[in-house]
């Protein structure tokens with residue numbers, strides 16, 4: 350009888366331990382480092398992803414670079430976040446983009462930006478300036494090395510150890526590979542928040558915003574067979590993966606500088622996109638989590654993505670579909686087609702965010 354009780358206890362103990370093993374909290378492995386390339390200071394989700402990175406990656410985050418418009422301002426914003434989070438040693442690099450300019454120049458450089466959006470929105474960095482004061486913000490220093498050069502150096506130093514997480518247009522990464530083609534082979538994986546948008550029948554209706562903002566760069570990246578690419582498309586970010594009212598209350602309760610920055614940033618962004626509540630979609634935080642822990646991936650499929658310029662197309666019109674062709678079932682790109690336990694992932698992100706700003 351004693352033996353039977355012993356084996357019953359042993360059986361249930363194993364069952365309990367194994368269910369713990371399946372909890373997707375494990376980070377890939379400790380030999381892996383991460384690099385975030387971001388257009389922070391625009392949509393709020395980049396700020397969320399950077400804050401979350403301080404919580405889930407810590408010092409395995411070895412570089413942050415910025416792109417799109419005002420890359421220096423975006424780099425300074427990232428610097429402040431990392432400093433307050435206690436990571437003064439993680440370097441930040443301003444990348445390629447346009448410094449403050451006219452809407453005409455902006456639209457010439459980024460022709461697929463919808464003209465009805467007007468000038469790009471710059472109020473997000475205000476949330477940082479409110480805490481620091483504009484003068485202190487202006488005086489902030491970030492690394493002088495251009496982002497693409499810094500990325501290439503890091504890859505040479507850590508071959509096949511760096512996962513690059515692209516949360517904005519692919520300008521810096523394409524530039525790095527153009528200057529040093531062997532970098533494509535040295536990147537352990539390139540996780541891209543982008544891809545395309547599908548309708549309910551699975552037809553591709555347009556490329557993702559990050560994909561078309563610098564279409565030439567995206568085209569170089571997607572056609573490079575040396576790159577090991579993970580695509581996280583906007584289709585994956587369902588209503589299960591949004592910030593909840595309760596999450597926003599918890600964020601608002603944090604009186605720390607980072608808490609104030611995040612609360613203001615979320616509020617500004619919700620106003621800008623016309624959301625009455627603060628239930629923002631967690632695009633970039635999901636990309637960060639999936640890129641740093643494969644256990645969040647439920648299904649993948651191989652794809653090939655072909656991009657080509659089409660005059661008159663932009664993200665908000667029907668011509669956008671002309672910019673992209675996707676071949677499913679074959680190809681060198683790994684498209685993440687299903688997320689594992691989205692509710693659990695949402696909670697992990699929200700908890701991580703609250704923890705990251707309690708500093």
Ligand SMILES: [Ca+2]
Nearest residue numbers: 388395516517
């Ligand atoms: Ca972004």
